[in-house]
Amino acid sequence: MAFSFYRVWIGLVVALACVGxxxxxxxxxxxxxxxxxxxxxxxxxxxxxxxxxxxAHNLRSGETASLAADEAVKTASVIKMGILLDAAExxxxxxxxxQEKLVLTHENQVQxxxxxxxxxxxxxxxLGDTLHLMVVVSDNTATNLAIDRIGLDAVNARIAWMGLKDxxxxxxxxxxxxxxxxxxxxxxxxxxxxxxxxxxxxxxxxRCQLDTxxxxxxxxxxxxxxxxxxxxxxxxxxxxxxxxPRYLEKLDSTETGSGTASKTGSLNAARADVAIVAGKxxxxxxxxxxxxxxxxxxxxxxxxxxxxARLARAIVEAWSPAGIDGKTLVPGLGLAPVGPPTSSRNxxxxxx
Numbered sequence: 001m002a003f004s005f006y007r008v009w010i011g012l013v014v015a016l017a018c019v020g021x022x023x024x025x026x027x028x029x030x031x032x033x034x035x036x037x038x039x040x041x042x043x044x045x046x047x048x049x050x051x052x053x054x055x056a057h058n059l060r061s062g063e064t065a066s067l068a069a070d071e072a073v074k075t076a077s078v079i080k081m082g083i084l085l086d087a088a089e090x091x092x093x094x095x096x097x098x099q100e101k102l103v104l105t106h107e108n109q110v111q112x113x114x115x116x117x118x119x120x121x122x123x124x125x126x127l128g129d130t131l132h133l134m135v136v137v138s139d140n141t142a143t144n145l146a147i148d149r150i151g152l153d154a155v156n157a158r159i160a161w162m163g164l165k166d167x168x169x170x171x172x173x174x175x176x177x178x179x180x181x182x183x184x185x186x187x188x189x190x191x192x193x194x195x196x197x198x199x200x201x202x203x204x205x206x207r208c209q210l211d212t213x214x215x216x217x218x219x220x221x222x223x224x225x226x227x228x229x230x231x232x233x234x235x236x237x238x239x240x241x242x243x244x245p246r247y248l249e250k251l252d253s254t255e256t257g258s259g260t261a262s263k264t265g266s267l268n269a270a271r272a273d274v275a276i277v278a279g280k281x282x283x284x285x286x287x288x289x290x291x292x293x294x295x296x297x298x299x300x301x302x303x304x305x306x307x308x309a310r311l312a313r314a315i316v317e318a319w320s321p322a323g324i325d326g327k328t329l330v331p332g333l334g335l336a337p338v339g340p341p342t343s344s345r346n347x348x349x350x351x352x
Contacts, residue, residue, distance in 0.1 A: 033064050037315065041314060044311050047307075048293075049293065050291060050294055050295075051068075051291050051292045052311070053067060057203070059282060061282065072188075072193070074265075074291060076189070076190065077190070077264065077265040077266065078263055079190055080134055080143055081274065083146050083169070085210070085231075086158040087127070087146065088205070089211050091227050093211065102124070103122050103123070103124055104141065108141060109141050110174035113137060113139060115133070116141035116142050125145070135235060135238070135263060138240070144172045144175065148172075152171070156169055166192065166197055167191070168191060168193075169191045171185070195287040198274045199286075199287035205232070206283065206333045208220050208227075208228035219337055229331050235262060236258045237258070238260075243312070245259075245260045246309035248312060248323075250323070257326040257329065260324070269293045271304030272308075273308050273312075275287075276329065277315075278328045279322075279324055281319065283329075284319055
């Protein structure tokens, strides 16, 4: 009888331990800096007539590569990813809808990238169409419409909630601020961030971690997948493809879709691109900024754009020599839900 009770007791302890383990988040691979790749990136950057900042993260292996990854930089239109992320969360929470109607007014029209500034107002658009134009063709007027609907403060609150210390969306484009501006706004313009922090925003969109703390490994719901699928489609249909995708999209992708999901940003003396690249060996996030560039031309062969393309090619060839495959660019990126990595290049992992 005593032996039988002992076996039952041991079995109960093991069962409870298994239940407890099942509730713990799977752990992301420990971050390991790829020193050899770092040297190659430094060599490419040294040939650039300007400054370069890079952060890359192999989401399957945990490898990272970096160059001034914590340097605060002008984001240009890359900051629009923050708007997209918070819009996706508001839609998930039922606070907004892709089908709801927004009205374009003449007061919100601005020049620069996009087409809405050239159309006749008033004009009704859905929130989904507005976000699509903001991401795919970086439409500035669509961005202002999205900021009006989603809320500038809401976007910055989402950024702060993620623990990002050096990322901020300052104001609408081409319009005066509606309140006091931070002292550093004149230096950065529309927005500021770092390569590593913008990589965090893109990774959250790819993993479909909207309102989920990184420490919680929650499976994706059907609603999550639908919303993130729309956001991923926008990023995959990026119109400007002369930076990260330039040397990577070597084959016809009309059936499988692009193997890169990205958001670009451009200023006279700056070019930037942040992307998820679907390597055949696993997805990776690339966040690359060139700034203080000597070449201020607006051609496809601008030196800043070529430098970004060369850096992206070096990263992908190092981590996925077999190339890329667009079939894996789906919400969650085919990765199991995970908690934070056990370590980082700067010590213990921070909550991001």
